[in-house]
Amino acid sequence: MRLTHLKQAVFEANLSLVNEGLVKLTWGNASGIDREQGLVVIKPSGISYDEMTPDDMVVLDLNGNVVNSRLKPSSDTPTHLVLYRAFPALGGIVHTHSEWATSWAQACRNIPCLGTTHADHFYGDVPCTRQLTPEEIRGEYERTTGEVIRETFTQINSMEVPGVLVAEHGPFCWGKTPAEAVKHAIILEEIAKMAFRTVMLGKSNAVQPAILEKHYQRKHGPDAYYGQK
């Protein structure tokens, strides 16, 4: 029963990525996790979004063993699994090749925090990973992609910066649920777009620390006063 709900949530997250304009063709995937059962649900590989049903979502354990599914999981599954193991608070992950975030990832540049839109949702720069070595690429590539993300967050709290750019590749975002991961992907795309233009207009240094502190904490801190809480 609970798994049925999770499959539905993951299915809807995958469709949202398309409807929000973050995914072209089959370039993206969303997953979710049931922490109690230790089961991950993820989009099948290379399936068109038009034909997909909630029941096509693939179920796996955290070691990547497929549980009772006839379709192959997304080829990026090993990356998702590393992240779920590394960051226990994650409930959902999305990967896209969304056009603005991917442009920054291709440029191998962090997205600096240039304004309050960014500071409201990401507590500091959106980091870009280091490039993988040829050995890492030739080996277990998708797993290593997860490892290099984990490495990037050694000094960063993954719940305060809920997304990353993989160098020469594109963004991964996450959240407490698949729907929240989608929301963070929407926000990342918007701040990537505005940061591009701000940099073109000549400013690429981050906002003053007080702005970052104020905006992030008024939404997410212990004394948050945004919304109807």
Add this chain to the structure above:
Amino acid sequence: MRLTHLKQAVFEANLSLVNEGLVKLTWGNASGIDREQGLVVIKPSGISYDEMTPDDMVVLDLNGNVVNSRLKPSSDTPTHLVLYRAFPALGGIVHTHSEWATSWAQACRNIPCLGTTHADHFYGDVPCTRQLTPEEIRGEYERTTGEVIRETFTQINSMEVPGVLVAEHGPFCWGKTPAEAVKHAIILEEIAKMAFRTVMLGKSNAVQPAILEKHYQRKHGPDAYYGQK
């Protein structure tokens, strides 16, 4: 009765911001004022635009005391109140994180008046405020945001330049009604977009004064001859 009309107008202004593509998620708010009753009507905080009704609009007096509303007002309310107190001709205010105006605000640059589209509606550069000090940010941040806008308009007539960029943040626009404030936000976004490209093409100095004078006055001066007046 009159308040019902104002709530409807403010509700519609908030929806217009979304329909015009100026607001993503819940990143924006519109308000209006009934000058005779001294009552301000504003969007509630962090409420999704899909679920909002006219009756959800929050009513406050000019000191920020909520009058007979069950929802919390937008967290930007103190900024709106400062502006209504500072500029007595204002009937409506909107705040957005619209993508082009925000890119300029993040760059901490005025939008120069580069053509007649701009001159038709804004009588000179759209100014960008100075950055707030860390002390101002840590204090009554939203009220101070209003104060720094007021300070920016010491030498500028707020009815001739009906909008501003708050540095590292985004635009506020205003008008005689909430609907006119929305219209100015649409125009600001369009001129911000074209100014970006013009600057990229190598021109960032303003039009000659005679163009600014001619275009602004033919629409807004005592001898205006645009439209069916």
Add this chain to the structure above:
Amino acid sequence: MRLTHLKQAVFEANLSLVNEGLVKLTWGNASGIDREQGLVVIKPSGISYDEMTPDDMVVLDLNGNVVNSRLKPSSDTPTHLVLYRAFPALGGIVHTHSEWATSWAQACRNIPCLGTTHADHFYGDVPCTRQLTPEEIRGEYERTTGEVIRETFTQINSMEVPGVLVAEHGPFCWGKTPAEAVKHAIILEEIAKMAFRTVMLGKSNAVQPAILEKHYQRKHGPDAYYGQK
């Protein structure tokens, strides 16, 4: 009867400008001419596109005398009239503040012919007028805008280059009919957009003359072989 048809054609041309995304708010106008009767039909000034009917189109003679219309003509009418008098082959004119062409106009730069898309429709650069002098601006501004366009075409055939950028202002396009003028405005916007990006990528010198010659002539020359002719 014939005037009814022209009013309908001008009405439709005005709506096309909006539907094609070339006009925001009321920032544009289209006109047409009946050369035999010497009558020009043009959009009324400052009227919303939603409320306009074919019968609202204003009829004038070539000297600007309104014939049997209750609405005021577009404030840009004197510009249209100069062009109809200067270029006898014109049957329709449109003026917009379309975002890409206007960005070039604001930059006071010709759009160089950078590819075959341009060469297929405009036989050479799309010229930008000189800036008006303060005296010209303070005088009969809209008429002088027409005069400066005429001056720009002293060495250019207006039927081979069916459009112009007015410096610090925006584009005018024309054609044998109002519908063809709209088509040229669509094309101008597209080539302005691509030229911007090409220039950003580092190339701003025009295509070789043989390409311009080949492409323009295969569509428009005496031995044209494009289409079903």
Add this chain to the structure above:
Amino acid sequence: MRLTHLKQAVFEANLSLVNEGLVKLTWGNASGIDREQGLVVIKPSGISYDEMTPDDMVVLDLNGNVVNSRLKPSSDTPTHLVLYRAFPALGGIVHTHSEWATSWAQACRNIPCLGTTHADHFYGDVPCTRQLTPEEIRGEYERTTGEVIRETFTQINSMEVPGVLVAEHGPFCWGKTPAEAVKHAIILEEIAKMAFRTVMLGKSNAVQPAILEKHYQRKHGPDAYYGQK
């Protein structure tokens, strides 16, 4: 019978180009080939997409002789024919003036492989042809356009890099079917757009060879593991 199917496929490919936003007005064409019968089916010249039917598609042999059609074929037909003769694996070809790919073509620049989105589908840079000489342009221009593409692929496998930029002109893409050619045109446009922004952000050198190898081969190599194969 088989030809009816091919006409339908070519018709649908032409409409897809419009629906995907790759073609404005009549600026594009798609074709397909029946290798056994040696017959090519292509869009008629200068016909509006709204009025076209599958039966309007023009049938020719590989020497360009029209077979039983009342309409003239696309003026770019000689280019398509050269490509079908040069690259025996091609089943479909599309030509567009899509805005991002054309901007690169106008800049006479290869699109470097800057990320995995590119590497997943194009095995290396998307090459830009050399410019044609004035003699080539004045001669059999469309046939020579095909020859210069063939020349560009002397050292490149046309099935691994299924598209090209013609200098000062625009892109041609191909595939095993007309539908696959359309898909490659969609992908080319997306990578052209992201490459533009990546270059503006300061990176224009290609990804490391190991990334190109890994991504291309995981989708297209003998041990491909993407999708449900």
